[in-house]
Amino acid sequence: MPVAPAPDLLPIAADGQTPVRVLTIAGSDSGGGAGIQADMRSFALMGVHACVAVTAVTVQNSLGVSGYQEITPQIVSDQIRAVVGDIGIGAAKTGMLASSAIIEAVVTTCTESGIGGAGPIPLVVDPVCASMHGDPLLAEDALDDLRTRLFPLATVVTPNLDEVRLITGIDVVDAQSQRAAARALHALGARWALVKGGHLRSRDHSPDLLFDGAEYLEVDHERIDTPHDHGAGDTLAAGLTAALAHGYSVPDAFRFAKAWVTRSLTAAYPLGGGHGPVNPLWRLTGTLAEVDR
Ligand SMILES: Nc1ncnc2c1ncn2[C@@H]1O[C@H](COP(=O)(O)OP(=O)(O)OP(=O)(O)O)[C@@H](O)[C@H]1O
Numbered sequence: 001m002p003v004a005p006a007p008d009l010l011p012i013a014a015d016g017q018t019p020v021r022v023l024t025i026a027g028s029d030s031g032g033g034a035g036i037q038a039d040m041r042s043f044a045l046m047g048v049h050a051c052v053a054v055t056a057v058t059v060q061n062s063l064g065v066s067g068y069q070e071i072t073p074q075i076v077s078d079q080i081r082a083v084v085g086d087i088g089i090g091a092a093k094t095g096m097l098a099s100s101a102i103i104e105a106v107v108t109t110c111t112e113s114g115i116g117g118a119g120p121i122p123l124v125v126d127p128v129c130a131s132m133h134g135d136p137l138l139a140e141d142a143l144d145d146l147r148t149r150l151f152p153l154a155t156v157v158t159p160n161l162d163e164v165r166l167i168t169g170i171d172v173v174d175a176q177s178q179r180a181a182a183r184a185l186h187a188l189g190a191r192w193a194l195v196k197g198g199h200l201r202s203r204d205h206s207p208d209l210l211f212d213g214a215e216y217l218e219v220d221h222e223r224i225d226t227p228h229d230h231g232a233g234d235t236l237a238a239g240l241t242a243a244l245a246h247g248y249s250v251p252d253a254f255r256f257a258k259a260w261v262t263r264s265l266t267a268a269y270p271l272g273g274g275h276g277p278v279n280p281l282w283r284l285t286g287t288l289a290e291v292d293r
């Protein structure tokens, strides 16, 4: 697959005034490291205006998630309609969706709004099932709706290896099983499947694999030695979403997003007594060229 070099930085505003807009449909993290808060930090630093449809409010810190309150499906749909109709968006992403009822509301509203599927607005689906601490963020009985209702709408799905196991039953341990997982995810209806390698804990690398049903594209990076990787998945998906909103192809958006999250991992910081967040604030003084990609 021929791939143009990923942009070092995304252009700030197409017309010099109003930036490209995106929509994140996700949960709030009170600790400020993942979910909507991770998305907003990255989007702001990528020069993208982010609209938000909140799905749930989690009670969370660096040690874990102790509870959450779902937003009603009607209010989730209303948030999406309100911003798509007035502000207009170039791409959207989903994160924590919590329940079958919220998945159904998101699928219905995205479909009628031209988001994902045959619509003109690309949709990145990060199928969040649990936090990095293992605390559930999706009802068990909603897994099938994620697979059968949301995946067919996805331009790209971005599961980590735990989510791959839940969704496909495949245990990814090496390059061969990572390819098998990508094929299984693509067969569920996503146009592109991105199997993230961050949980291949035994490896000294973190290879991510993208598949469009025909060809594989792997973008790898040496593992960064840090326990502070909270929000890494959201940050990768935010990078994809921003680049897609700018009109980049999925492979180019992937290369940009991988460089963005890698650079944000190198700048991650300790916070509280557990896992600190990845840190896109490097963008204020640094460049993507500072990571070897
Ligand atoms: N230690 C690391 N060094 C380099 N890259 C990493 C590391 N950990 C994760 N990544 C990269 O970060 C991105 C997110 O991957 P990961 O598989 O950890 O997803 P995730 O579990 O959804 O993230 P998180 O739970 O941390 O939010 C991927 O591009 C992955 O390769």
Ligand SMILES: Cc1ncc(COP(=O)(O)O)c(N)n1
Pocket (backbone or CB within 6 Å): 026, 027, 028, 029, 034, 035, 036, 058, 060, 095, 096, 128, 130, 131, 132, 133, 137, 229, 230, 231, 232, 233, 234
């Ligand atoms: C609201 C919300 N969304 C997503 C995650 C996943 O992020 P992580 O895997 O880093 O815990 C999270 N913990 N909280």
